[in-house]
Amino acid sequence: MICECHKVIFSDSTTHKYLCQNKVNDSLMTMKEYYNICKHIDPPVEISTKEFKRLEKLWNERGYEFYIDEKTKEIIFV
Ligand SMILES: [Zn+2]
Numbered sequence: 001m002i003c004e005c006h007k008v009i010f011s012d013s014t015t016h017k018y019l020c021q022n023k024v025n026d027s028l029m030t031m032k033e034y035y036n037i038c039k040h041i042d043p044p045v046e047i048s049t050k051e052f053k054r055l056e057k058l059w060n061e062r063g064y065e066f067y068i069d070e071k072t073k074e075i076i077f078v
Helices: 012-019 020-025 029-039 047-062
Strands: 064-067 074-076
Touching: 012 020, 020 029, 029 074
Parallel strands: none
Antiparallel strands: 064 074
């Protein structure tokens, strides 16, 4: 699996499948793979507790393992 984000033309929906984030959404890529492979990840952003709970539920459903880095508060996928 390689990052193909550079192939995405946002005005052309047929190319959206190349976006790593969409591959994650379609379960073609795990979050761990996403962080290891994708070269176009946006800088970390703060998310609300509500948003975290939503994502946590989704990730648990998909069996993704992760932890919160105590220092940086970043979500690390293992
Ligand atoms: Zn990518």
